[in-house]
Amino acid sequence: MKKIKYFFMAIVCLMVSNVAKADDTPIPVSQLPAAAKTFLQANFPGINVIYAEKDWNTYECHLQDGTKVEFTRKGAWKKVDRERMAAVPTALVPVAIRQYVKANFPNCSVTKIDKERYGYDVELSNDIELKFSPQGAVIGMDD
Numbered sequence: 001m002k003k004i005k006y007f008f009m010a011i012v013c014l015m016v017s018n019v020a021k022a023d024d025t026p027i028p029v030s031q032l033p034a035a036a037k038t039f040l041q042a043n044f045p046g047i048n049v050i051y052a053e054k055d056w057n058t059y060e061c062h063l064q065d066g067t068k069v070e071f072t073r074k075g076a077w078k079k080v081d082r083e084r085m086a087a088v089p090t091a092l093v094p095v096a097i098r099q100y101v102k103a104n105f106p107n108c109s110v111t112k113i114d115k116e117r118y119g120y121d122v123e124l125s126n127d128i129e130l131k132f133s134p135q136g137a138v139i140g141m142d143d
Contacts, residue, residue: 023055024053024054024055024060025053025054025055026051026052026053027052027053027054027059028052029049029052029061031052031054032049032052032059032061032071032075033059033071033073033074033075034075035071035074035075035076036059036061036069036071036075036077037075038075039069039071039075039077040061040063040069043080043089043091043092044063044065044067044069044089047063047064047065047067048063048064049061049062049063049064050062050063050064057072057073058070058071058072058073058078059071059072059073059075065082065083065084065086066082066083066084066086067080067081067082067083067086068080068081068083069081077092077115078114078115079112079113079114079115080092080112080113080114081111081112081114081123082111082112085109085111085125086111087109087110087111087125088109088110088111088112088113092113093110093113093122094120094132094136095136096132096135096136096137097110097120097122097130097132097136098110099136100130100132100136100138101122101124101130105124105126105128107126108124108125108126108128109124109125110122110123110124110125111123111124111125116131118131118133118134118139119131119132119133119134119135119136119139120132120134127143128141128142128143129141129142129143
């Protein structure tokens with residue numbers, strides 16, 4: 001009986017420590033990794049960061065125009081989500097994905113792009129979500 005009690009106590013401790021790690025901590029923009037600051041200046045010039053936070057392995061920035069950008073611990077971008085149907089900067093969308101969207105959804109723009117383990121998750125201005133392999137081949141679609 002004592003073994004079961006200790007086992008459950010260990011599980012609870014692990015769960016609590018994982019929840020504690022998930023807390024987002026507000027940080028000043030100056031504490032973002034250099035790569036993240038460079039990315040923001042290059043892709044969103046003149047748009048200020050109004051709020052930044054750090055998780056145990058990611059950074060998230062909220063920009064003045066409603067854009068949200070998520071970075072890895074080292075400052076590489078993971079996700080860009082534009083508000084108000086604004087397009088993601090073209091340079092962030094791989095060429096094969098740009099070509100597919102232009103050919104199949106000519107009146108739409110990419111408003112969200114998310115790097116995933118399987119490739120990319122892309123949302124268009126018409127609310128269609130597409131999944132692409134790292135090479136840019138379509139592997140899924142949600143509407």
